[in-house]
Amino acid sequence: MNNTPLTRADLLALDAADPLAGVRNTFELPAGVIYLDGNSLGPKPAGALEVARRVIEGEWGTGLIRSWNDAGWxxxxxxxxxxxxxxxxxxxxxxxxxxxxxxxxxxxxxxxxxxxxxxxxxxxxxxxxxxxxxxxxxxxxxxxxxxxxxxxxxxxxxxxxxxxxxxxxxxxxxxxxxxxxxxxxxxxxxxxxxxxxxxxxxxxxxxxxxxxxxxxxxxxxxxxxxxxxxxxxxxxxxxxxxxxxxxxxxxxxxxxxxxxxxxxxxxxxxxxxxxxxxxxxxxxxxxxxxxxxxxxxxxxxxxxxxxxxxxxxxxxxxxxxxxxxxxxxADIAAVRAKSLAMTDLFIRLVRERLAEHPLTLVTPEEHAERGAQVSIAHPEGFAVMQALIARGVIGDYREPEVLRFGFTPLYLSYADVWDAVEVLREVLDDKLWDTPEYRRRGAVT
Ligand SMILES: Cc1ncc(COP(=O)(O)O)c(C=O)c1O
The missing domain is CATH 3.40.640.10 (Type I PLP-dependent aspartate aminotransferase-like (Major domain))
Structure with missing residues (x-):
């Protein structure tokens, strides 16, 4: 990618060439959600219910105590x-x-x-x-x-x-x-x-x-x-x-x-x-x-x-x-390459499109020093994250001030990164975070 501003179409082109794109089908994610919290709780693999059913009905329900041996428990x-x-x-x-x-x-x-x-x-x-x-x-x-x-x-x-x-x-x-x-x-x-x-x-x-x-x-x-x-x-x-x-x-x-x-x-x-x-x-x-x-x-x-x-x-x-x-x-080298590309992209889009907001990059920029998440501090980080979650962009918040965004290549697309930044832009430009509702804290942040 060169330094001309990116467009969403550029990212759709990256998605079309993504060798991991098909892996998304091995997960079941709710519609309308961009899930950027796989660094906290990964989403449900397709087939999880069938495995649970097999264990509950077959191995436990029918096999009973025999399943310690017969089912290899x-x-x-x-x-x-x-x-x-x-x-x-x-x-x-x-x-x-x-x-x-x-x-x-x-x-x-x-x-x-x-x-x-x-x-x-x-x-x-x-x-x-x-x-x-x-x-x-x-x-x-x-x-x-x-x-x-x-x-x-x-x-x-x-x-x-x-x-x-x-x-x-x-x-x-x-x-x-x-x-x-x-x-x-x-x-x-x-x-x-x-x-x-x-x-x-x-x-x-x-x-x-x-x-x-x-x-x-x-x-x-x-x-x-x-x-x-x-x-x-x-x-x-x-x-x-x-x-x-x-x-x-x-x-x-x-x-x-x-x-x-x-x-x-x-x-x-x-x-x-x-x-x-x-x-x-x-x-x-x-x-x-x-x-x-x-x-x-x-x-x-x-x-x-x-x-x-x-x-x-x-x-x-x-x-x-x-x-x-x-x-x-999954090919872990491809996973790593895509997660670095996605985190690079997120950092770049935040810089290009949200420059006027008080956001501070917390995560190191060197690839050798970066995992698969990007953390950004904002003085109202907690409320900003609640506003994002209410709009289907799910990340999380850690004290003090840190918005965490996890980029998991198995089920995220490059266009998701673009869309998440656009929602963040709306939340910040229009101060959508600034309501008492988004300052109320649950037991888990
Ligand atoms: C880095 C790290 N270590 C340890 C833990 C604690 O894990 P557990 O609750 O399974 O003991 C967590 C939980 O999120 C973690 O992120």
């Missing part, structure tokens, strides 16, 4: 885990689909710290981004607090956990700016020597910034640290090569770019060299090597299944498989 977390590992450049047998991202982060961070307690007992600091999704920070802080209770010698000491030697430094969580993480990646600053663990969200939920997995993992290893990557905003959105990029652990959700359904189970991935080194602390019966032996002693499974804890929701997990299969069938 018990194997589903590992079977879907293999599909996730395939999407993320991990080896077979290294991932499971289970629990939530928050719970999986607890399990993996705990397992990583146990490895470090053995390999580098002097390292006790967990580094993570100050701007990280808050749940990640809460989980890591809670984990550090739990570990330190043992150190104090109190009654709360976890008997499954190696206690920290008396006089040793406590576990702690250190929050760092994004610039610090970037500096580790480009080698301009070393990873701190006390780093046991570096827990990073690959694409930031609010800004859409992408962090360099290979470079940061290499820097972490050079300093003797391990890494846990939160892939909530990158899995399904861009190519990921966990093995090649040297990640140690990864977690993420299936309900965003993997279109698994509201609250669908999360995934957890462990590098093969770490899989059987330590068992994770939520050592429930599903992670046991022989769950139905009903032994009072815990003996972890010898593979990634040791990261399972208890019974999973089979309905939700069965439906989630549809989204994983759509992702597996």
């Amino acid at each position: 018990f194997e589903l977390p590992a079977r879907l885990g293999d599909k996730v590992a395939g999407l993320l450049g991990g080896a077979e047998g290294t991932a499971v689909v289970t629990d939530t991202t928050s719970v999986n982060l607890f399990k993996t961070a705990a397992a990583a710290l146990r490895i470090q307690a053995s390999d580098h007992p002097d390292k006790r600091t967990i580094y993570t981004q100050r701007e990280n999704f808050p749940s990640d920070i809460y989980i890591l802080t809670g984990l550090a607090e739990q570990l330190n209770q043992g150190r104090a010698g109190g009654a709360a000491e976890l008997d499954t956990w190696e206690s920290v030697p008396a006089g040793a430094a406590p576990y702690r969580v250190e929050l760092v700016d994004d610039a610090e993480v970037v500096a580790w990646g480009d080698g301009s600053r070393p990873v701190p020597e006390d780093a046991a663990l570096i827990v990073l969200t690959h694409v930031n939920y609010r800004t859409g910034r992408l962090f360099p997995m290979a470079e940061v993992s290499r820097a972490a290893h050079a300093a003797g640290a391990l890494t846990v990557w939160d892939l909530c905003h990158s899995a399904g959105a861009l190519p990921i090569a966990l093995r090649a990029d040297g990640a140690d652990f990864a977690v993420g959700c299936t309900y965003k770019y993997l279109n698994g359904g509201p609250g669908s189970p999360a995934f957890l991935w462990v590098a093969p060299e770490h899989v059987d080194r330590f068992s994770q602390p939520l050592s429930g019966w599903w992670g046991h090597t022989a769950p139905f032996a009903m032994s009072p002693e815990y003996a972890p499974a010898d593979d990634v299944r040791r990261y399972l804890t208890g019974t999973q929701g089979m309905l939700s997990m069965s439906v989630a498989e549809l989204g994983l299969d759509i992702a597996a069938g």
Whole structure:
């Protein structure tokens, strides 16, 4: 594209040549909606109702308890885990689909710290981004607090956990700016020597910034640290090569770019060299090597299944498989190329057509630093987003002031990008956001 102003016809021409255009039919979206919130909740794949019906009527209704074996329910977390590992450049047998991202982060961070307690007992600091999704920070802080209770010698000491030697430094969580993480990646600053663990969200939920997995993992290893990557905003959105990029652990959700359904189970991935080194602390019966032996002693499974804890929701997990299969069938390089083209286009149109409005681009412009969303700040961001949603352009809002627009190439067209910018222009030009109705907040923004 050159610098002459774009027209909608230019974008229709791009759509006509789009190799991913046909994938839109694998989703069912309501008429009159431009859905720019697949970074929060992916839309419904066609066939979701049929899968739910099969599970409810056939497997549950008719099969009853027999379905744990006959319908393969018990194997589903590992079977879907293999599909996730395939999407993320991990080896077979290294991932499971289970629990939530928050719970999986607890399990993996705990397992990583146990490895470090053995390999580098002097390292006790967990580094993570100050701007990280808050749940990640809460989980890591809670984990550090739990570990330190043992150190104090109190009654709360976890008997499954190696206690920290008396006089040793406590576990702690250190929050760092994004610039610090970037500096580790480009080698301009070393990873701190006390780093046991570096827990990073690959694409930031609010800004859409992408962090360099290979470079940061290499820097972490050079300093003797391990890494846990939160892939909530990158899995399904861009190519990921966990093995090649040297990640140690990864977690993420299936309900965003993997279109698994509201609250669908999360995934957890462990590098093969770490899989059987330590068992994770939520050592429930599903992670046991022989769950139905009903032994009072815990003996972890010898593979990634040791990261399972208890019974999973089979309905939700069965439906989630549809989204994983759509992702597996799409060419992720083409997905990435189109999402960069769409986000470039959105940024350009906002600049060309909305220049007089107080909009500030929050997302980095460099392709290497951008995920699949564009975040734009506006002083009345919340009300502006409500006005957009009322007109069928669905994005979302994050404090402070940030309008988030997710660009998911599987079901969006270039003309959708044009149309969304036109609705935004109307909302801003005519101050359509300026009503009490659009300032009222629900529990979820
Ligand atoms: C980056 C990131 N990490 C963690 C979470 C928490 O996920 P869950 O609610 O499945 O624990 C989210 C949820 O949106 C997220 O965006």
